[in-house]
Amino acid sequence: MATNKQPRGGGAAPPWQRINNPEEEEKTRKMKVKVQTEAPKLRPPPGIPEVVEDFLRNFLRRCGLIRTLRCFEAEWYGSAPVGGVTGAVLVPDALTQNQLLQSELEAVRKEAGHLQRGLMEAGHSVDRMKREAEFHHLRHRQAAAHKTQLNSDLKQLREHRDAYGPALRLLGEKYEAALRQKALVSLEAELRQKEAELRQKETQRSETQGRQKTASDAGAGSVPKASRRHKDQDFPVYAHRPGPHLAQVGTDRSPASFRLSCSIRAHQLPVSCVRLHPLKPLLASASDDRTWRLWGAQALLTAEGHSDWLSSCTFHPDGTKLATTSGDCTVRLWDVPRSRCVLVLPGHLGPTWSCCFHSCGHFLASCSSDRTVKLWDLSGRRCRLTLRRHAAAVASVHFLPRSNLLLTCSADRTVALWDARLGVCAAAFVGHQRPCTHAAFHPAGDIIASCDSGGAVSLWDVRKPASVRVTTETGTSANQLAFSPTGRTLAVAGGDGQVRLLEAESCATISQSEHGDSVQSVTFDPEGETLMSAGRDGIVKVWRSERQEGANA
Secondary structure, eight states: OOSSOOOTTSOOOOHHHHTTSHHHHHHHHHHHHHHHHHGGGOOOOTTSOHHHHHHHHHHHHHTTOHHHHHHHHHHHHHTTTTTSOTTOOOOOOHHHHHHHHHHHHHHHHHHHHHHHHHHHHHHHHHHHHHHHHHHHHHHHHHHHHHHHHHHHHHHHHHHHHHHHHHHHHHHHHHHHHHHHHHHHHHHHHHHHHHHHHHHHHHHHHHHHHHHHHHHHHHHHOOOOOOOOOOOOOOOOOOSOOOOTTGGGTTOSOOOOOEEEEEEEEOOSSOEEEEEEOSSSSOEEEEETTSEEEEESSSEEEEEEOOSSOEEEEEEOTTSSEEEEEETTSOEEEEETTTTEEEEEEOOOSSOEEEEEEOTTSSEEEEEETTSEEEEEETTTTEEEEEEEOOSSOEEEEEEOTTSSEEEEEETTSEEEEEETTTTEEEEEEEOOSSOEEEEEEOTTSSEEEEEETTSEEEEEETTEEEEEEEEEEOSSOEEEEEEOTTSSEEEEEETTSEEEEEETTTOOEEEEEEOSSOEEEEEEOTTSSEEEEEETTSEEEEEEEHHHHHHHO
């Protein structure tokens, strides 16, 4: 058999045959020298596990194939710089590969388990959502049916209400008319009772005078009758009897703040004055629209007769009459139950600004821009006295209850105290820097409060007119003021739309309430728990004390 048989395919001789050739040996020797010189610089090709190289090298050493090992090392390390061994097949480590595959398989199994559990949970959620959707659809259908039924019922109720609308309006009108009629009948009954009492007193007095005259004629013989003339009433002589609310003065009740209870659209034009009925819970308002109105729970009556705006109004002590002043220079006396004018008192030469009844009810004081104050005798229907002292228009007049003292204030910046019985000025109070707008007595009668157009509010001691007791500035014009029945609180109507409550002793501001437009008038009820204010906006506001609201609650 031939020993030098060529390999199949006509290629070169295998390495173990080429090594016995001298030329090949020389080439192998040079390669070995080159490998030994460059071996420290060579590194195994990247990406081939170190364990394969060691396995081949150890195998060739154990077998004693030193030349083959040298040739392997030369070819192994020599092929690295030029891109690796040509045609070499990497033999991976089976154990390492199995471990890697096993770890990947475990990870895939875990992920598959997680996905399976998520899928099951998603299926349960979908089932639950389907059941909830079916439940909500059922509820929606029930709610829609209920809504349809309610709309049908509401439509029927509205038709039913509209059918009763005319009847309700008619009943409301009848109810309002009945309330007005009831109030008017009550006032007429009081008027008839007062007239009966007056006729009885006149009858008794005439009988007494007749008996006295008969006795005097019998003693002195017959005397011819003289023509009798109607006598004027005389001012009563007072030793200053206490007023009806004097028992409340000084009571240990701290001044209360007020909250808005209700608002009344009293007039379309500004309201100049509001006053309370002395016996009933009724309120009178005077306005620039030339009318005055009487209010209970609603408007009871409206009266007109003046030819110009109304500036003030005040009730007679018995509540059956009302006096008004106006820009037409007259003072009118009204029969309240019949809402008609019974007496016109001309005589002022300018617009009349204020009026006030004497406690006896027989006299009426009025003031005017003609600088005078007139005292009217209502029995004689004439002017009894004309008081002249002020140098400018007189803004307000006020009688001290149960006395003949009359208080006036004027645009000449002074306040005057008069003895109406004698017609003389008893004291003058000087200290305001702006025209005075209003003045009022303290319920006890020993203190006077006054205000001016500059916003100053002053308290005066009646016994010491030379000096002001205390003064405070409100910062805006003060149009009117009023003492509470206890005398501890002073309400001030401000031109800035504020109703201010001041402590009467120090004039310190307790509280202030927003009325809206400029406030023209303020007044307290007899208990001091309700405050009424009126302004240029034509609205009357009723304020209740927080103490009363707490008691009602």
